[in-house]
Amino acid sequence: xxxxxxxxxxxxxxxxxxxxxxxxxxxxxxxxxNSEYVRFQPIELGDLQPPVQSFDVHNVGEQxxxxxxDLAALEAYREENYGHDxxxxxxxxxxxxxxxxxxxxxxxxxxxxxxYTSTVPVRVPYGNSGRVITLAGRGxxxxxxxxxxxxxxxxHASLQWQPKLQF
Numbered sequence: 001x002x003x004x005x006x007x008x009x010x011x012x013x014x015x016x017x018x019x020x021x022x023x024x025x026x027x028x029x030x031x032x033x034n035s036e037y038v039r040f041q042p043i044e045l046g047d048l049q050p051p052v053q054s055f056d057v058h059n060v061g062e063q064x065x066x067x068x069x070d071l072a073a074l075e076a077y078r079e080e081n082y083g084h085d086x087x088x089x090x091x092x093x094x095x096x097x098x099x100x101x102x103x104x105x106x107x108x109x110x111x112x113x114x115x116y117t118s119t120v121p122v123r124v125p126y127g128n129s130g131r132v133i134t135l136a137g138r139g140x141x142x143x144x145x146x147x148x149x150x151x152x153x154x155x156h157a158s159l160q161w162q163p164k165l166q167f
Contacts, residue, residue, distance in 0.1 A: 004018055030127055031067055031131075053105070057101060058100075064097060065095070073120055092104075
């Protein structure tokens with residue numbers, strides 16, 4: 001059973017809140033993610049030094065918690081992409097202090113102008129929590145981006161108001 005709360009707002013309006021939670025034993029190791037879906041910023045094809053992008057992992061327990069990314073899915077994904085590591089993780093394992101956070105850092109390296117999606121299980125050894133994280137990103141062709149920027153600039157310029165001066 002989930003607890004429910006009702007908040008009264010102005011003008012007689014009400015909002016119903018449904019609360020969810022999870023209880024852990026003090027000795028239990030557990031981690032939490034803000035989201036199970038991570039969207040990386042679009043990366044230009046051929047970018048030799050794409051930015052490192054990351055997402056937060058929180059240890060909500062009383063004990064140190066280790067995490068490990070199961071890279072088997074990414075190895076299979078590499079084979080689907082001509083042996084190229086589209087998603088590369090810098091720190092596939094780590095240790096998080098109680099009530100602290102860390103970031104799992106990734107580099108997204110697309111080789112085609114398309115949408116990429118893969119899943120990565122993140123486990124807590126000797127713990128009860130873990131999640132499957134979905135990674136998504138889009139690669140784009142630099143020439144296409146320049147063409148689109150030029151079109152947007154031309155459209156923007158034609159929409160700008162220019163006063164007519166009369167003397």
